[in-house]
Amino acid sequence: MAGAGHVPNEHVPNPATKPALIMKTHMNTSPPTRPHSKGPRQFCAEPYHAIRRRLRIGRWLLSLALCLCCLASTAAATTRAIATPMSCIDETSFTILKNFDNTTSGGYLGSALIQGADGALYGTAGSGGAHGCGTLFRLNSDGTGFTVLLDFDRPTGAAPTGVIQGMDGGLYGTTTEGGAFGYDTTFATGYGTVFRVNPDGSGHTVLANFDGTTTGDSPFGALLQGSDGALYGTTWEGGGGSLYNSGTVFKLDPDGSGFTVLKVFTGSTDGGLLSAALIQGADGALYGTTRLSGGTVFRLNTDGTGFAVLNTGNTNGDSLLECADGALVGTSRNGGLGGYIFKLNPDGTGFAILKNLDYEMSGGDPVGGLIEADDGALYGTTSWGGPAGFGTAYKLNPDGSGFTVLQDFDYDTTGGYPYAALLQGTDGNIYGTTVEGGVAGFGTLFRISLNAAPTAVAGMDQSSVPRYTTVDLDGSSSFDDNTPVADLAFA
Numbered sequence: 459m460a461g462a463g464h465v466p467n468e469h470v471p472n473p474a475t476k477p478a479l480i481m482k483t484h485m486n487t488s489p490p491t492r493p494h495s496k497g498p499r500q501f502c503a504e505p506y507h508a509i510r511r512r513l514r515i516g517r518w519l520l521s522l523a524l525c526l527c528c529l530a531s532t533a534a535a536t537t538r539a540i541a542t543p544m545s546c547i548d549e550t551s552f553t554i555l556k557n558f559d560n561t562t563s564g565g566y567l568g569s570a571l572i573q574g575a576d577g578a579l580y581g582t583a584g585s586g587g588a589h590g591c592g593t594l595f596r597l598n599s600d601g602t603g604f605t606v607l608l609d610f611d612r613p614t615g616a617a618p619t620g621v622i623q624g625m626d627g628g629l630y631g632t633t634t635e636g637g638a639f640g641y642d643t644t645f646a647t648g649y650g651t652v653f654r655v656n657p658d659g660s661g662h663t664v665l666a667n668f669d670g671t672t673t674g675d676s677p678f679g680a681l682l683q684g685s686d687g688a689l690y691g692t693t694w695e696g697g698g699g700s701l702y703n704s705g706t707v708f709k710l711d712p713d714g715s716g717f718t719v720l721k722v723f724t725g726s727t728d729g730g731l732l733s734a735a736l737i738q739g740a741d742g743a744l745y746g747t748t749r750l751s752g753g754t755v756f757r758l759n760t761d762g763t764g765f766a767v768l769n770t771g772n773t774n775g776d777s778l779l780e781c782a783d784g785a786l787v788g789t790s791r792n793g794g795l796g797g798y799i800f801k802l803n804p805d806g807t808g809f810a811i812l813k814n815l816d817y818e819m820s821g822g823d824p825v826g827g828l829i830e831a832d833d834g835a836l837y838g839t840t841s842w843g844g845p846a847g848f849g850t851a852y853k854l855n856p857d858g859s860g861f862t863v864l865q866d867f868d869y870d871t872t873g874g875y876p877y878a879a880l881l882q883g884t885d886g887n888i889y890g891t892t893v894e895g896g897v898a899g900f901g902t903l904f905r906i907s908l909n910a911a912p913t914a915v916a917g918m919d920q921s922s923v924p925r926y927t928t929v930d931l932d933g934s935s936s937f938d939d940n941t942p943v944a945d946l947a948f949a
Contacts, residue, residue, distance in 0.1 A: 564593030565900030569620030607659030704730020768806030777827030796822020812858030848874030873902030
């Protein structure tokens with residue numbers, strides 16, 4: 459089983475038009491879409507709740523208006539039919555393990571969880587906590603024993619982006635802000651750090667401070683520990699002596715020594731703006747993605763040689779996964795109604811779209827990457843869309859068949875906007891997080907049990923998602939697997 463990385467800070471798009479709201483918060487959504495904007499940046503602050511609330515209210519009002527129109531049309535003729543989107547949801551298997559309140563526990567969980575050697579879940583919240591700059595937490599897989607291990611601050615690093623457990627048992631991670639360079643108490647918040655901390659929260663150590671120019675700026679992606687024991691990561695921009703370059707791939711030893719920039723991206727044909735974790739392929743090479751040049755998939759040796767662009771135009775800089783069959787799979791927001799899931803070979807050949815997402819039913823904007831579970835299926839999330847509009851969790855086979863929506867997020871009870879990759883625990887269950895929503899409004903940590911088969915909603919055939927049922931007023935019904943939402947009409 460392999461995991462995927464996280465996604466950085468950018469936007470929560472409007473479900474109808476999906477524009478980007480350019481506001482850099484600590485929700486690990488996606489980085490700013492203005493690539494090289496610089497200037498005073500005030501972080502470790504509350505996101506713009508009012509804007510998002512207005513978006514949600516606007517969506518609800520629009521949905522209400524559409525429903526009223528449908529009812530009026532239905533009343534005009536007794537044989538008119540109502541087209542209702544259906545979703546395959548296993549509600550009985552879904553459990554909220556923790557609601558985040560921002561103040562004490564932290565909030566805005568946009569990074570993937572890990573399961574430690576002790577069986578507990580570890581993760582980071584991008585904001586909140588004692589200093590308002592995020593937390594590192596621990597939680598048992600049954601939801602008990604929640605503990606904040608570390609409250610982040612600006613001087614030592616703020617806005618954490620997930621952790622990994624190293625070969626030595628320590629937790630290693632990055633922060634996108636704070637640190638020794640570019641920090642002051644008024645505006646600038648620093649360019650980020652690499653840190654280490656023990657699983658009990660002790661021994662917090664800053665291993666590296668990013669300076670923006672030479673080493674890079676804002677390491678949004680989680681770290682990777684290579685087979686050689688070194689830590690590898692990426693930065694969003696900077697490097698090569700200029701803040702206006704387009705990011706770096708870096709390497710350092712677990713004790714903080716040997717920091718080396720392996721690759722500086724120019725923003726030209728090599729791509730740039732790196733927001734996801736690297737993976738190490740079976741061939742020992744590093745694979746990653748960028749946002750510029752239409753989105754690129756690249757390969758790089760661990761010594762910095764052999765850089766090659768494998769694919770252009772089919773990624774938004776989200777994490778890759780190497781499947782058991784050796785293929786690379788990833789997600790894109792570039793095409794279709796809600797993006798798509800793709801695969802390609804490690805040499806760049808064999809590109810294929812496995813699944814086009816329709817946004818309204820399957821969800822859209824898949825930014826968290828994929829995992830391959832013990833059953834051989836791929837599991838992932840969409841950050842928006844689905845029947846309730848706040849994202850979905852799904853599964854599909856590596857050949858693209860068997861797509862199934864496992865959970866439709868409704869914001870208030872389940873949480874909303876699941877931006878991070880999922881995790882399969884040693885118990886076989888799937889664990890994940892949401893950026894917002896839940897009882898306290900600042901995100902949730904959830905579990906999806908795979909022991910029970912998903913329940914069909916309203917007689918839906920689970921082999922086909924999305925599926926629509928047409929219910930006539932005389933009580934009869936019929937199903938159509940292929941009709942797009944835009945083509946459904948009243949008879």
